[in-house]
Amino acid sequence: MTQTSAQDEIRVAVSTVIFALRRTPEDVREWEIVMPVVKRTRDPYEGDWALPGGWLRPDEGLADAAARTLRETTGLAPSYLEQLYAFGAVDRAPGRTVSIVYWALVRADEASAAVAPENVEWFPVKRLRGLAFDHDEIVAYASWRLQNKVGYSRIAQGFLPELFTLAELREVYEAVLGKSLDPANFRRQVEASQAILATKEFRTGAHRPARLYETNQALELADRGPLRNQ
């Protein structure tokens, strides 16, 4: 383990793939996954969209840097934040850059309320193409991880506000997985999983009132093994 002078050429960046859910403009009954991207103001890829991120500071941890990035671009605190992958191909950017990429969920209600700074815009993930650097590939991988993880953990709740109906939770799953789910079976499964707790409140609307649920704080949203607080 000898420090070479060549080492100085390698720079470390942190980027974050931020997922939120919103009702589609075309049909309010549908949901779509959206993500904020930042317009680059300098070369390389000037004018192109890129993932929010920045250089790692010597005095901050990796997750701290991701949370800072997220705060700076969305003004939000994530309801879920996890490291995605470290990208370090030699030719992925001019100059040798290793990017530690995180992915995050923000709540639907918060995302729509947040005031986006200049140069930041939210796009549906489905229509995101032609991002700067290798960011298309990164988004594809993050989307795959999200979809995977929704299948075997409880992170879908990270998209929802404190109180929600079972139908809303089911719609989140349907939007992420891209298929419709049987309401009856969905209800039984999430109830059996202990992932949510029934409250005494109901949401009234056009039809029979629906019971409101809250996430069971005693359970982690996802089992991350021995790395709870990285």
Add this chain to the structure above:
Amino acid sequence: MTQTSAQDEIRVAVSTVIFALRRTPEDVREWEIVMPVVKRTRDPYEGDWALPGGWLRPDEGLADAAARTLRETTGLAPSYLEQLYAFGAVDRAPGRTVSIVYWALVRADEASAAVAPENVEWFPVKRLRGLAFDHDEIVAYASWRLQNKVGYSRIAQGFLPELFTLAELREVYEAVLGKSLDPANFRRQVEASQAILATKEFRTGAHRPARLYETNQALELADRGPLRNQ
């Protein structure tokens, strides 16, 4: 995204957690998971054991660096190599170091045949304690990932030579999962999974000869989503 001069203080290392399987010295019918570690020859942690690794070179990719590390310490090529996690806590080492950690499997027969260089020793993972830096934590996380992944993918075959019996494959699962499995049900499950192909050869021994199988190359050992060749 402005490059600060402080950035120069951050160094990038690559380390690898290397798993192999061997029969225990105490009881040849038992298997145990072993891992090579390197004795540090300089401060910090001089004389302690640490994961094999080194500084990332500007002209090599992350996985290339991990494979080089693996080759230098074991003389082997991995049958499976995957990125584990990027560790970058501010205080994890004197001077700011971000470590991109990989984990690898090497075949049982190759591992025992490999000539370990000076300063490298193989230890059972169960008895590994007091490694340098945060390497205890890294080994714990890698072990958790291995155990997890064996549950839902086919990587267990990465421990075995080209031809193996069903009993050998089952013993690998038993060693990694730490519990015994029903031979009859195990057989049916792996046969149904298409993960292995029957050959026409048999292994003779003390009892009824056992059919030899080979891994089905058409299937990936583990689904890694859109990141096939990182």
Add this chain to the structure above:
DNA sequence: GCAAAAGTGTTAGGGCTACACCCATGC
């Protein structure tokens, strides 16, 4: 023949899926 591992058969139980059905509300 006997011990032991290889390999096959069978059954009970749990979870998932599909879908029929009842309930409570606004209009």
Add this chain to the structure above:
DNA sequence: GCATGGGTGTAGCCCTAACACTTTTGC
């Protein structure tokens, strides 16, 4: 009353676990 979404019941199917049983070898 009626349309609609909320919520319950239930039967079939598949997968799994448990274990009895047969086969094949070395000694």
